[in-house]
Amino acid sequence: MTHKEIEKISKKILNLSPADQTEVLLISQDSALTRFANNQIHQNVAEKNVKLSIRVIDNKRTGTTSTNILSDKSIEDALKRALEIANSTSPDPDFKSLPKKKQHKEMSLFSKNTAEYQPIDRAKEISILISKANREDLTAAGAFDTGSLTIGITNSLGIFKTASLTEASINTVFMSPSSSGYADSYEKDVKNINCHRLADLAACKALKSIEPVAIKPGSYKVILEPAAVADMLMYLAFCGFGALAYQERRSFMSGKLGQKITGENITIWDDGTSPDNLGLPFDFEGTPKQKIILIENGLAKNVVYDSYTAHKEDKESTGHALPAPNVYGPQASNLFLKNGGCSTDEMIASTKKGILVTRFHYTNIEDPLKTILTGMTRDGTFLIENGEIICGVKNLRFTQNILTALSNVEMISNKTELKQTFFGLCRTPTLKIDDFNFTGVTEF
Amino acid sequence: MRELINFGLDVAKTCGVTYADVRVEKVKIQSIAIKNGKAEEISDSESYGFGIRTLVNGRWGFASSSKVNEEEVQKIVALSCEIAKASAFLKKKDVVLSPVEPIKENYETPVEINPFTVSLEKKLSTLYEAEEILRKERDIKISQASMNFIFKDKTFASTEGTWIKQKIMMSGAGIAATAIGESDVQIRSYPNSHGGQFTTSGYELIDKLRLKDNAEKIAGEAVALLKAEECPSKITTVVLGGSQLALQVHESIGHPIELDRVLGTEVSLAGTSFLTPDKLNHLKIGSDIVNITADATIPQGLGTFGYDDEGIPAKKVDIVRNGLFIGYINSRETAAETGQSCNGTMRADGWNRIPLIRMTNINLLPGEPSFKELIADTKDGIYLETNKSWSIDDKRLNFQFGTEIGWEIKNGKIKGMLKNPNYTGITPEFWNACDAISNKDSWIIWGTPNCGKGEPMQVAQTGHGASPARFRNIQVGVGK
Numbered sequence: 001m002t003h004k005e006i007e008k009i010s011k012k013i014l015n016l017s018p019a020d021q022t023e024v025l026l027i028s029q030d031s032a033l034t035r036f037a038n039n040q041i042h043q044n045v046a047e048k049n050v051k052l053s054i055r056v057i058d059n060k061r062t063g064t065t066s067t068n069i070l071s072d073k074s075i076e077d078a079l080k081r082a083l084e085i086a087n088s089t090s091p092d093p094d095f096k097s098l099p100k101k102k103q104h105k106e107m108s109l110f111s112k113n114t115a116e117y118q119p120i121d122r123a124k125e126i127s128i129l130i131s132k133a134n135r136e137d138l139t140a141a142g143a144f145d146t147g148s149l150t151i152g153i154t155n156s157l158g159i160f161k162t163a164s165l166t167e168a169s170i171n172t173v174f175m176s177p178s179s180s181g182y183a184d185s186y187e188k189d190v191k192n193i194n195c196h197r198l199a200d201l202a203a204c205k206a207l208k209s210i211e212p213v214a215i216k217p218g219s220y221k222v223i224l225e226p227a228a229v230a231d232m233l234m235y236l237a238f239c240g241f242g243a244l245a246y247q248e249r250r251s252f253m254s255g256k257l258g259q260k261i262t263g264e265n266i267t268i269w270d271d272g273t274s275p276d277n278l279g280l281p282f283d284f285e286g287t288p289k290q291k292i293i294l295i296e297n298g299l300a301k302n303v304v305y306d307s308y309t310a311h312k313e314d315k316e317s318t319g320h321a322l323p324a325p326n327v328y329g330p331q332a333s334n335l336f337l338k339n340g341g342c343s344t345d346e347m348i349a350s351t352k353k354g355i356l357v358t359r360f361h362y363t364n365i366e367d368p369l370k371t372i373l374t375g376m377t378r379d380g381t382f383l384i385e386n387g388e389i390i391c392g393v394k395n396l397r398f399t400q401n402i403l404t405a406l407s408n409v410e411m412i413s414n415k416t417e418l419k420q421t422f423f424g425l426c427r428t429p430t431l432k433i434d435d436f437n438f439t440g441v442t443e444f
Numbered sequence: 445m446r447e448l449i450n451f452g453l454d455v456a457k458t459c460g461v462t463y464a465d466v467r468v469e470k471v472k473i474q475s476i477a478i479k480n481g482k483a484e485e486i487s488d489s490e491s492y493g494f495g496i497r498t499l500v501n502g503r504w505g506f507a508s509s510s511k512v513n514e515e516e517v518q519k520i521v522a523l524s525c526e527i528a529k530a531s532a533f534l535k536k537k538d539v540v541l542s543p544v545e546p547i548k549e550n551y552e553t554p555v556e557i558n559p560f561t562v563s564l565e566k567k568l569s570t571l572y573e574a575e576e577i578l579r580k581e582r583d584i585k586i587s588q589a590s591m592n593f594i595f596k597d598k599t600f601a602s603t604e605g606t607w608i609k610q611k612i613m614m615s616g617a618g619i620a621a622t623a624i625g626e627s628d629v630q631i632r633s634y635p636n637s638h639g640g641q642f643t644t645s646g647y648e649l650i651d652k653l654r655l656k657d658n659a660e661k662i663a664g665e666a667v668a669l670l671k672a673e674e675c676p677s678k679i680t681t682v683v684l685g686g687s688q689l690a691l692q693v694h695e696s697i698g699h700p701i702e703l704d705r706v707l708g709t710e711v712s713l714a715g716t717s718f719l720t721p722d723k724l725n726h727l728k729i730g731s732d733i734v735n736i737t738a739d740a741t742i743p744q745g746l747g748t749f750g751y752d753d754e755g756i757p758a759k760k761v762d763i764v765r766n767g768l769f770i771g772y773i774n775s776r777e778t779a780a781e782t783g784q785s786c787n788g789t790m791r792a793d794g795w796n797r798i799p800l801i802r803m804t805n806i807n808l809l810p811g812e813p814s815f816k817e818l819i820a821d822t823k824d825g826i827y828l829e830t831n832k833s834w835s836i837d838d839k840r841l842n843f844q845f846g847t848e849i850g851w852e853i854k855n856g857k858i859k860g861m862l863k864n865p866n867y868t869g870i871t872p873e874f875w876n877a878c879d880a881i882s883n884k885d886s887w888i889i890w891g892t893p894n895c896g897k898g899e900p901m902q903v904a905q906t907g908h909g910a911s912p913a914r915f916r917n918i919q920v921g922v923g924k
Contacts, residue, residue, distance in 0.1 A: 035899055038708050042504070043506075061483075064485070064486065064488075067489065067492075068492060069492050119505075119527045127534055173711050325486070327484055366923070395837060
């Protein structure tokens with residue numbers, strides 16, 4: 001869908017709508033994904049879809065509908081139904097207004113290479129991984145995703161924002177009968193994905209952790225690589241960097257702004273406008289995204305807002321709205337954790353006894369206020385002794401207060417990596433943390 | 445529509461497929477959520493489109509589009525075949541499908557009241573009635589009530605001559621009260637957490653749930669939890685309530701029996717399974733009283749349907765009998781690969797997704813004692829109810845669950861309330877520690893409306909029949 005087509009449909013809906021305020025969100029996607037396992041491709045899919053969402057507000061009453069049928073009748077029906085829904089509800093005195101027009105930062109988010117990537121191109125890149133796995137007597141699995149997205153947000157207060165972006169992501173797990181190793185990459189331009197490097201990384205981890213030993217659960221020094229740190233940070237963000245949780249006093253940030261909540265070496269911010277994070281320049285209400293410092297040198301500084309939560313505190317939205325209807329509130333989904341000055345090798349060399357974690361699996365929140373998470377290690381967990389990686393260890397379960405972990409960070413790497421998580425993107429370094437609690441061990 | 449589907453299959457045949465199927469789906473969803481006396485979300489959504497799965501040169505391709513017309517069908521068939529050819533670029537062997545008899549059938553969820561014909565005013569009134577009772581407790585700072593309805597109208601046709609039309613209706617509702625103290629947040633939900641109870645049914649479910657009648661109880665419990673004792677850290681006897689046990693079945697039995705996981709095709713995201721083929725008919729996964737079925741035919745189960753998305757009729761399959769692991773859930777491809785008969789559990793999230801092996805209704809069959817007798821027979825332990833958090837390793841062995849609430853059991857009686865309880869274990873050890881399952885009087889098919897699997901992510905609706913059951917020597921209070 002072109003930007004012109006988005007404009008035509010959106011303006012038509014605004015013209016038809018009798019509501020006090022109306023918002024139109026149009027997303028058009030053309031995506032494809034190839035999955036491989038057991039050293040062959042087993043699933044290979046493509047999707048062309050659109051989504052039209054209409055939000056109307058009439059006398060502070062809101063109704064939302066969505067459809068992917070873009071006929072005149074369907075659009076009119078969707079608008080009519082949104083108005084019916086609004087008319088069935090009671091006014092929300094806390095609703096003030098949809099956002100007004102503001103200039104956003106122009107960003108280059110589109111890659112022709114990615115948009116024009118073909119199924120056979122994905123297969124050829126995957127063959128690099130599989131060839132390496134075959135050479136090392138390992139099996140490779142993973143997924144390679146390429147696609148383009150065009151988004152348009154229009155409202156009756158003058159906002160009309162469009163953007164087209166591409167994304168290419170690949171992840172792979174190399175396995176021996178007793179071990180596994182993981183590598184991934186996320187890029188705007190698919191040509192920046194280096195499957196030779198990923199194959200070497202995943203194979204190295206799988207081969208180094210063959211026949212892992214079991215160690216006792218307990219408190220350990222850990223070196224968490226970027227994928228593990230990103231997982232932890234995104235759950236932290238979900239627990240409490242958004243204004244809705246903050247205002248409802250169920251966030252660890254509630255009542256803590258200005259107070260020390262992590263070690264002084266920790267600074268976390270959200271910045272969807274940074275070229276180092278690949279976010280949209282505006283949120284799903286059309287508000288330009290702002291760089292927001294969340295934790296600075298250990299002090300809780302800010303949370304992120306959409307228009308609804310901002311207006312409740314007489315503030316401006318920071319540009320962190322999710323698509324309406326949204327029960328989760330605004331979210332920080334382009335996170336950064338400030339890098340340090342050492343290398344991962346230096347972290348390992350300085351560790352008498354510790355565990356190196358490649359990534360976590362099935363992390364979940366046990367207590368959002370106390371930021372207690374649990375989850376498993378997977379795909380490359382190693383024992384470090386006297387400054388060297390000794391062997392792989394059987395995977396461990398952690399149950400850990402994350403703010404406490406971020407108060408015990410001893411070293412931070414100079415390099416960062418961009419990681420894709422369930423809730424967004426996160427650019428993070430490797431962390432060395434003292435007293436990290438492993439509470440269980442599994443059989444592999 | 446019939447002409448368009450036949451056109452798609454005809455085009456596929458001209459592209460050299462050895463097999464192709466087409467699914468056309470229209471999905472309608474209504475979500476209503478209120479919070480603290482205000483509408484939090486009221487939305488209607490619909491999605492319509494088609495997907496074409498093709499086997500070319502022995503491997504799969506799939507393409508889908510929201511434009512449902514002849515020109516687009518032609519393009520999408522060609523794309524699907526091109527994708528299949530790219531798959532064949534990296535193949536070790538050809539896909540073989542287990543044989544099926546072509547069928548032409550219709551199926552429709554039995555529904556007493558179509559929820560999409562019930563007025564929004566009536567739905568909101570039912571929710572507000574329950575939600576305002578939650579708010580009567582001073583310390584309840586977040587009061588929530590919600591309803592969700594999903595209607596799937598889909599047509600499946602294949603080059604083998606199968607033609608199936610299905611209309612599946614799902615309904616669900618629940619309430620939740622969150623109490624917030626100085627440095628503590630506690631939640632109680634009814635009839636279950638994560639949105640309540642869900643079944644394949646119509647609006648008649650909502651009246652049966654009696655949300656209003658249970659609001660005062662859960663609000664009181666949420667407030668009481670603020671002052672309750674922390675769950676201690678120890679190894680003890682645990683009795684799990686039905687809805688928590690349903691999720692335990694889902695995570696530690698349901699996922700590991702998916703034969704695609706077992707064969708390694710979900711490795712990179714969800715992982716594999718400890719139930720490798722050598723364990724079939726050999727592993728004592730549970731104690732003698734543990735019997736588990738996968739039953740897509742049971743009335744009102746959230747995983748109930750007429751035919752799966754490969755056109756296989758819904759089936760009831762034994763998974764665990766007297767503690768012995770005896771069955772997987774499978775697809776035509778995995779059944780052929782392992783020499784099993786296909787038991788029809790392939791479902792897709794929508795027109796734009798390929799079908800994957802998904803749980804149907806994975807049921808832990810009821811035992812002998814009543815729930816009252818089970819508790820009376822327990823000298824010392826902890827009763828845990830309503831899921832709060834869940835996590836399990838990538839072979840489905842080491843798990844840890846948190847529940848909203850717990851109570852001590854002393855000398856056959858439920859006593860003091862415990863907050864922030866959790867428990868952990870290793871799957872076969874846990875199920876072998878099961879020494880009592882309560883009877884059919886407390887057996888409910890709980891709905892799990894949000895089971896995630898696959899890339900791109902797919903969400904499936906599954907059901908789990910369970911009644912409260914007792915487990916010995918379980919670690920509780922992890923991380924305390």
